[in-house]
Amino acid sequence: MASLGVTAPTTNAEPHAALSASELTRLVQMADAYLQRRADAVTTGGSRSRFASTPVAMTAAAAEDLADDLTALQHNGRALEKVSGGYARAEVTVTPGESSISGDTATIVATEDARLYYPNPQEGVPAYEEYSLPHTLTFTRSVDGWELAGDRAQMDPSSLQPTTQITHPIGDPGPINEPGPAGEPAPDSQDEGPKEPPSSTELPAAGMSSQTAKPTLSASYSYDKMVDYANRYWKDYNGGYRSYGNDCTNFISQAMRAGGWNTTAGSPSSRADNSKWFYASFTWSTSYTWAGAENWYWFAQRHSGRTQRIANIWDMFPSDVAQVDWADPSPDGNINHTMIVTARGGGDLYMTYHSSNTHNKKLSIIRAQTSGASWYAHRT
Numbered sequence: 001m002a003s004l005g006v007t008a009p010t011t012n013a014e015p016h017a018a019l020s021a022s023e024l025t026r027l028v029q030m031a032d033a034y035l036q037r038r039a040d041a042v043t044t045g046g047s048r049s050r051f052a053s054t055p056v057a058m059t060a061a062a063a064e065d066l067a068d069d070l071t072a073l074q075h076n077g078r079a080l081e082k083v084s085g086g087y088a089r090a091e092v093t094v095t096p097g098e099s100s101i102s103g104d105t106a107t108i109v110a111t112e113d114a115r116l117y118y119p120n121p122q123e124g125v126p127a128y129e130e131y132s133l134p135h136t137l138t139f140t141r142s143v144d145g146w147e148l149a150g151d152r153a154q155m156d157p158s159s160l161q162p163t164t165q166i167t168h169p170i171g172d173p174g175p176i177n178e179p180g181p182a183g184e185p186a187p188d189s190q191d192e193g194p195k196e197p198p199s200s201t202e203l204p205a206a207g208m209s210s211q212t213a214k215p216t217l218s219a220s221y222s223y224d225k226m227v228d229y230a231n232r233y234w235k236d237y238n239g240g241y242r243s244y245g246n247d248c249t250n251f252i253s254q255a256m257r258a259g260g261w262n263t264t265a266g267s268p269s270s271r272a273d274n275s276k277w278f279y280a281s282f283t284w285s286t287s288y289t290w291a292g293a294e295n296w297y298w299f300a301q302r303h304s305g306r307t308q309r310i311a312n313i314w315d316m317f318p319s320d321v322a323q324v325d326w327a328d329p330s331p332d333g334n335i336n337h338t339m340i341v342t343a344r345g346g347g348d349l350y351m352t353y354h355s356s357n358t359h360n361k362k363l364s365i366i367r368a369q370t371s372g373a374s375w376y377a378h379r380t
Contacts, residue, residue, distance in 0.1 A: 027139055030146065035092050037070070041077060057145060057147045057148065085120070087116040090117070110135050116129045129361045129365075135152065136151075136152045136154060208315075227318045227340070248337055250290065252340055271284070274298040277290060287299075293335040306380070307378035316344070319341065319380050321340055322375060325374040327372030329372075337355075
């Protein structure tokens, strides 16, 4: 997302004072109209939005940035339309959080919850993609009233959303190397050698298989519970776990545990051992494999045998896991991102993940928004 940014001069008024109820309501309405307009830009029916003709007062610099963004978003929307039908319409709601005012500058932290509807969805498959994204919005007060001056999406800098302009795709840290309890760096994870070949990303000429039942890898796993967990906690975090700045693999580990994966024994001294998979009260006492995408791969595939390689990503089923080594500019052998399949049908797969929080995004759209990556598909 382009950074909309001008800061108006402020007075010597007390900083971080509270906005009045009427001012907050007005600014949230402006934020709603602004974010709806961005979402509309990637759809085929944006002109029918309830905010299509609603003016949003903006500073000159912010208005110029938004015009550039809308042009790019419309281009992206037309490109996605050719791939999988794109998005038919958008619905955005804005929930305000903390807010403050200092002189003639007001700041609101708000969460954008959006639904991007698919055109003509088939029965039994998701009707829309949805995402939840926090923003910090800045407003300045002029003689004519409040104007939107800046918008900063609170997302990992390598995240990808349909309504943001980011040069890098969805992100995750790969191996986690965080300070231990004494502030000393934890040891690097061991070198595991070469991976299995990446899964093919080519859609078969005949399309996806008509098979409806997922092959069972283990009778002790509940695939329905894995999917149910992802559907429930894709944006409403489970308070029983902490979140990470790059949270995608942490989220997938939680879903696997909900579906029957048992943790292994482990301790702070063994957290870099990829044959261990455990969660503890602190980051420094939790295994790298729990929240590191690269480490999770080695535990799941090589050490535990809890997943099996799927030769083609389009052969995945709900509860299967996809991992990606993004092209930046080319894959570097280190996995960056982890996501779970939450639905299959209508010639597509629907992916759910954290960082940023996204639910039922079509795999065909993710593939169209990224290129050159190496994909690793896991049968769970």
